[in-house]
Amino acid sequence: MNPDWSARRDLSINQATVPRWSASEVIEGCARAGYAGVGLWRDRVQAEGPGLLAKRARTLGVEVTSLCRGGFFLAPTTEGTKARIEDNLRAVDEAAELGAAVLALVCGPAPGRDLAGARQAVAAAIAELAAYAATAGIALGIEPLHPLYCGDRSVVVTLPQALHMARCAGKGTVGLVLDSYHLWWDPELERNISQAASAVLLVQLADWLAPPPDPLNGRGMLGDGCIDLRAFCRTVRSAGYAGKFEVEIFNPEVWALDPADTLEVVALRYEEHAR
Amino acid sequence: MNPDWSARRDLSINQATVPRWSASEVIEGCARAGYAGVGLWRDRVQAEGPGLLAKRARTLGVEVTSLCRGGFFLAPTTEGTKARIEDNLRAVDEAAELGAAVLALVCGPAPGRDLAGARQAVAAAIAELAAYAATAGIALGIEPLHPLYCGDRSVVVTLPQALHMARCAGKGTVGLVLDSYHLWWDPELERNISQAASAVLLVQLADWLAPPPDPLNGRGMLGDGCIDLRAFCRTVRSAGYAGKFEVEIFNPEVWALDPADTLEVVALRYEEHAR
Numbered sequence: 001m002n003p004d005w006s007a008r009r010d011l012s013i014n015q016a017t018v019p020r021w022s023a024s025e026v027i028e029g030c031a032r033a034g035y036a037g038v039g040l041w042r043d044r045v046q047a048e049g050p051g052l053l054a055k056r057a058r059t060l061g062v063e064v065t066s067l068c069r070g071g072f073f074l075a076p077t078t079e080g081t082k083a084r085i086e087d088n089l090r091a092v093d094e095a096a097e098l099g100a101a102v103l104a105l106v107c108g109p110a111p112g113r114d115l116a117g118a119r120q121a122v123a124a125a126i127a128e129l130a131a132y133a134a135t136a137g138i139a140l141g142i143e144p145l146h147p148l149y150c151g152d153r154s155v156v157v158t159l160p161q162a163l164h165m166a167r168c169a170g171k172g173t174v175g176l177v178l179d180s181y182h183l184w185w186d187p188e189l190e191r192n193i194s195q196a197a198s199a200v201l202l203v204q205l206a207d208w209l210a211p212p213p214d215p216l217n218g219r220g221m222l223g224d225g226c227i228d229l230r231a232f233c234r235t236v237r238s239a240g241y242a243g244k245f246e247v248e249i250f251n252p253e254v255w256a257l258d259p260a261d262t263l264e265v266v267a268l269r270y271e272e273h274a275r
Numbered sequence: 276m277n278p279d280w281s282a283r284r285d286l287s288i289n290q291a292t293v294p295r296w297s298a299s300e301v302i303e304g305c306a307r308a309g310y311a312g313v314g315l316w317r318d319r320v321q322a323e324g325p326g327l328l329a330k331r332a333r334t335l336g337v338e339v340t341s342l343c344r345g346g347f348f349l350a351p352t353t354e355g356t357k358a359r360i361e362d363n364l365r366a367v368d369e370a371a372e373l374g375a376a377v378l379a380l381v382c383g384p385a386p387g388r389d390l391a392g393a394r395q396a397v398a399a400a401i402a403e404l405a406a407y408a409a410t411a412g413i414a415l416g417i418e419p420l421h422p423l424y425c426g427d428r429s430v431v432v433t434l435p436q437a438l439h440m441a442r443c444a445g446k447g448t449v450g451l452v453l454d455s456y457h458l459w460w461d462p463e464l465e466r467n468i469s470q471a472a473s474a475v476l477l478v479q480l481a482d483w484l485a486p487p488p489d490p491l492n493g494r495g496m497l498g499d500g501c502i503d504l505r506a507f508c509r510t511v512r513s514a515g516y517a518g519k520f521e522v523e524i525f526n527p528e529v530w531a532l533d534p535a536d537t538l539e540v541v542a543l544r545y546e547e548h549a550r
Contacts, residue, residue: 113501
């Protein structure tokens with residue numbers, strides 16, 4: 001075990017990296033490993049109750065850096081879309097009870113081929129949700145996903161696009177979640193991050209494996225891929241980001257590890273490749 | 276068979292869509308099916324000889340819309356990179372002998388994690404190649420690939436980035452190859468195409484399947500995916516593109532068809548979804 005735990009004060013672990021743990025186990029595991037925060041998922045939070053988890057996190061001094069996730073606003077029917085927006089209101093309630101710093105939004109695919117129309121509809125849905133979130137005191141984080149996901153998970157796929165949406169939706173309440181995995185390819189990344197600086201609510205880390213072994217669950221452990229994570233972290237820090245780095249790795253090989261070991265590996269890799 | 280063959284005068288088939296055919300078979304198949312052009316691959320062209328194929332294409336009135344491909348400039352060693360640039364000079368020679376309208380460039384991955392450095396090195400390699408290509412009278416087409424390929428196939432992943440590189444490398448000699456599959460996700464696509472208008476040498480078509488069944492060989496037959504191909508074709512036409520649409524689909528299900536049937540399906544789908 002690494003005797004210097006100071007790096008771990010920069011880190012949060014997203015539950016998707018250690019799915020074998022329940023939400024309370026993630027909180028406890030992070031406290032034991034010296035991590036500053038956790039990112040939790042709605043289904044796992046619902047299973048134990050957001051109030052109980054909020055208390056556990058407070059007691060152990062672990063910050064809930066995100067609740068994952070809201071979004072997926074658009075359904076093929078108007079009723080379907082209405083139900084999804086209703087579900088997003090419940091996500092805001094859960095984030096508030098949990099004391100999560102950010103509700104991360106994955107801005108769903110287009111129901112048909114009208115990508116521009118879907119983008120407008122997503123912007124409208126976020127504006128509606130923002131009003132409710134403001135009342136609940138919850139920050140919404142639009143997460144631009146890798147363009148790989150444009151067809152099935154998110155019509156928001158670039159940082160400038162997400163920033164524009166956040167600014168239109170409501171200053172202060174709506175910001176951004178930036179993930180190295182989703183953004184590293186951008187030839188204008190440094191400039192785009194610097195322009196988004198004040199809107200960045202959370203930064204997530206994962207590496208890009210080349211070629212990607214799986215579109216959904218092929219994200220890489222820090223240092224296993226081709227992203228210059230140190231430059232990425234330096235860029236967001238230089239832009240003024242003072243929050244945690246939440247590590248979110250969807251990968252069966254990572255999931256096969258003992259979750260406590262995963263936390264050790266992530267901390268070591270963060271020091272070696274990103275800090 | 277569709278009695279109205281006029282749409283086929285818009286079309287070229289890329290050999291990667293019908294790999295069971297040799298280069299001369301693709302030329303002959305296209306002539307029979309009323310297609311205006313073919314895009315050929317270097318290994319298949321070398322197997323039969325570019326001179327012979329040029330003659331066959333001329334005789335049958337089939338345009339060679341592209342030779343695929345140059346690029347992949349950067350190797351881990353200086354000698355390796357030098358050998359690759361040498362190989363690109365041979366690709367220019369082959370394109371000239373073949374009478375290809377464009378040599379398509381896939382601008383390779385970074386040998387390490389220095390993406391910005393790799394992009395500069397690629398730009399330098401293209402500038403070097405451009406001088407040689409100008410003498411041979413061959414146009415080089417920088418093809419921005421989908422950001423999905425940033426780690427293993429191309430450091431050039433956006434249209435504005437490719438356009439900037441083309442303009443720096445040499446006006447007139449270096450332009451762009453645009454493919455719907457690589458670009459459809461771009462929130463600024465219409466504006467970016469309109470700004471690139473005069474530099475567009477070739478437009479390729481394939482659909483995006485969601486979720487992608489395979490990163491490399493998961494491209495969709497026109498109409499099977501989520502791209503609004505009609506809007507894409509309209510946009511490039513409005514920007515002034517008067518060339519052919521070269522259909523390039525890497526997909527084992529397409530490859531399983533009789534190549535002559537593939538040409539029929541592509542023509543019908545083009546009419547139904549793109550024209």
